[in-house]
Amino acid sequence: MADFKPSFPYSTPVELFVPVYTATAYGTSKTYPASGIRINCSFKTYGGTESNTKYAFSVLNTAQVETWFRPDIAEDCRIKLLPTGEMYEVVGKPENISMRNQFCKFRVRALGNEITITLISQTEALDSIRQPVMEESTRDISGIMLELQEEEYAHAQQYLMMPAFRFRVFVGEYNGEHFALVNGKRYHIYRAQGVSDYIELYLGERIGDISVNS
Numbered sequence: 001m002a003d004f005k006p007s008f009p010y011s012t013p014v015e016l017f018v019p020v021y022t023a024t025a026y027g028t029s030k031t032y033p034a035s036g037i038r039i040n041c042s043f044k045t046y047g048g049t050e051s052n053t054k055y056a057f058s059v060l061n062t063a064q065v066e067t068w069f070r071p072d073i074a075e076d077c078r079i080k081l082l083p084t085g086e087m088y089e090v091v092g093k094p095e096n097i098s099m100r101n102q103f104c105k106f107r108v109r110a111l112g113n114e115i116t117i118t119l120i121s122q123t124e125a126l127d128s129i130r131q132p133v134m135e136e137s138t139r140d141i142s143g144i145m146l147e148l149q150e151e152e153y154a155h156a157q158q159y160l161m162m163p164a165f166r167f168r169v170f171v172g173e174y175n176g177e178h179f180a181l182v183n184g185k186r187y188h189i190y191r192a193q194g195v196s197d198y199i200e201l202y203l204g205e206r207i208g209d210i211s212v213n214s
Contacts, residue, residue, distance in 0.1 A: 004097050008042035010067055015039075017078040021172075028172035029141075036080060041067035043081065061110035063088065069096060069104045076197060079108060087111040117143045117167060117201075118181035119174070138181070141174075143167035143201070152202065159190040161204035171199045 015036030022029045045063045065079070077090045087110070094106035118138050125135045146166045156163040164187055171194065178189055180203055187203040194200075 004100075004103055006042065006066060006103065008044065008066070010040045010042055012041055012043040013038065013082040014041055014043070014065075015080040015082060016070070016073065017080070018072050018074075019076050019078075027175055030076070030170045030172060032078060036078075037072075038082075039067055039070070041065050062091070063108050064105060065108055066103065066105040069101045071101075073104060073106065075106075078111070087114075111144050112147075112168075113145045114142055115145055115182070116140050117169070119177040120179040120181065120186075121175070121177055122179070141169055143169045146200070156190065156202070156204055157207075159204075160207050161188060161190045162207055163202060163204040165201075165203040167201045167203070168198050169201060171197055174199050174201065 016039050017032045017036040019030045019032050022031070043063055043065055045061070067073075073090070073094050075090050075093050079088050079090070080086070081088065088108035089111055091107045091109050094104045097103040097105060118140050121137045121139070122134050123137075124132055127133045144167060146168055148163055148166050152163050152166070165182060174192065176192075180187055180189055180201070182203065188206060189201055190204050191202040192199055193202075
């Protein structure tokens with residue numbers, strides 16, 4: 001078998017972001033450092049990859065990255081394309097080419113707009129006269145905002161909801177909460193759909209509530 005030779009020069013500068021996992025009372029939290037590790041690579045774009053799930057169809061910006069092998073490049077990493085500032089996440093397990101610990105390649109897809117989502121947890125407690133009440137606590141996580149597809153509006157009606165947002169979050173940060181705040185406004189989390197290490201959360205308003213508030 002002939003020795004592998006890079007397809008293109010490793011001349012594109014990127015920053016590699018390796019996540020840090022922290023155990024919390026709600027599960028495992030994943031965060032990324034403020035600055036990454038500078039590496040050079042080849043970066044070949046595909047102009048968009050079709051993604052078709054049961055309720056959503058979209059076109060994702062994808063690329064193939066080839067670089068020198070590093071054991072810390074894994075499927076939970078992100079990279080920043082330094083010439084443009086665009087952020088990408090690694091998709092799937094990187095390939096250690098010929099298992100020689102010399103070169104590796106992997107696919108990435110562009111991240112959307114990352115915003116803060118405030119998850120609301122509810123627990124039942126007793127008030128001063130021993131009557132059951134719901135107490136709420138909040139915590140912030142980061143989510144990637146994705147486009148709502150036309151089919152989702154019909155699907156949300158099964159839950160009597162008007163969809164407002166679709167987010168992708170790390171699966172370890174979601175603990176089954178039913179409510180969330182986005183930009184200070186409260187929404188129902190009416191559906192959660194798992195995708196590998198991530199989960200998609202669908203937020204909306206109950207249709208009857210919209211009629212009352214309008």
